[in-house]
Amino acid sequence: MQGIELHAIDLMKRAGKYIRQKMDQAYHIEEKTNKSDLVTEIDQHVEDLLIKGILDKYPDHLIYGEEGRIARPETLDGTIWFVDPIDGTMNFIRQKRLFAISIAIMVEGELRYGFVYDVMADEMFHAIKGQGAYENGIRLAPLVERPVKEAIVCMNATWVTANRRIDPALLAPLVRDAVGTRAVGAASLELAWIAAGRVDGYITMRNMPWDYAGGQVLIEELGGRVGTIEGDAMTFLEQTSVLAGSHVFVSDVLTYVQK
Numbered sequence: 001m002q003g004i005e006l007h008a009i010d011l012m013k014r015a016g017k018y019i020r021q022k023m024d025q026a027y028h029i030e031e032k033t034n035k036s037d038l039v040t041e042i043d044q045h046v047e048d049l050l051i052k053g054i055l056d057k058y059p060d061h062l063i064y065g066e067e068g069r070i071a072r073p074e075t076l077d078g079t080i081w082f083v084d085p086i087d088g089t090m091n092f093i094r095q096k097r098l099f100a101i102s103i104a105i106m107v108e109g110e111l112r113y114g115f116v117y118d119v120m121a122d123e124m125f126h127a128i129k130g131q132g133a134y135e136n137g138i139r140l141a142p143l144v145e146r147p148v149k150e151a152i153v154c155m156n157a158t159w160v161t162a163n164r165r166i167d168p169a170l171l172a173p174l175v176r177d178a179v180g181t182r183a184v185g186a187a188s189l190e191l192a193w194i195a196a197g198r199v200d201g202y203i204t205m206r207n208m209p210w211d212y213a214g215g216q217v218l219i220e221e222l223g224g225r226v227g228t229i230e231g232d233a234m235t236f237l238e239q240t241s242v243l244a245g246s247h248v249f250v251s252d253v254l255t256y257v258q259k
Ligand code: 2AM
Pocket: 033, 036, 037, 038, 066, 084, 086, 087, 088, 089, 090, 156, 185, 186, 187, 188, 206, 207, 208, 211
């Protein structure tokens, strides 16, 4: 699989160019499960482009894509590409920035490659297991170990209001103690920004593997941790919570939520 990362980067940049060309024209928007869960025909077409680009070169690889344009794998056997054609669809539609293409490649259950491409900023983050993490080809430094009291934390305000997934009383003290909070609205970018040292952590109660797997490779290559809010490892086949950051940050957050 020599050069697979170059193929992925090339595909993602071409898909980014397509998005930039199409985004100012009229396109169809559909609600999936609720008013904040949207898909456009551009998300779907970009997923199709990526699937074709992957299978043309690697016909026996499997693809786990958000928009379900191809049958999804049911186990982690073989080589699997986790693909989110547009992560941050709401930002794409309303802000016309702060969305990304996110890809991870897993070989027999092991995450090997991660890619997050900020389409409008033209920032390509990539990591190869054991070979470092990079922003536009420049090697990123290991994460700075910061506890919550020194951290900028990415988190949607949803999780400190009444919700079905976590007691907001657990996260409110964390929000109070942190240096600051941010909500970017695109999970893969929040993870890439941890890798780039712009923020220190990310917490969500609801992500799918295509949201976090690309960013996970970046963060792990820089000495950080990505797992669930219960402190468990990812399983990659179902929706989970995500807690990401340096080891010090993640262990500190666990003391807030495991009460
Ligand atoms: P998406 O834009 O690809 O759907 C928004 O805070 C972040 O959470 C985005 O990365 C978004 O990805 C992701 N997300 C995951 N599940 C979601 C859901 N059910 N509704 C809205 N956003 C979701």
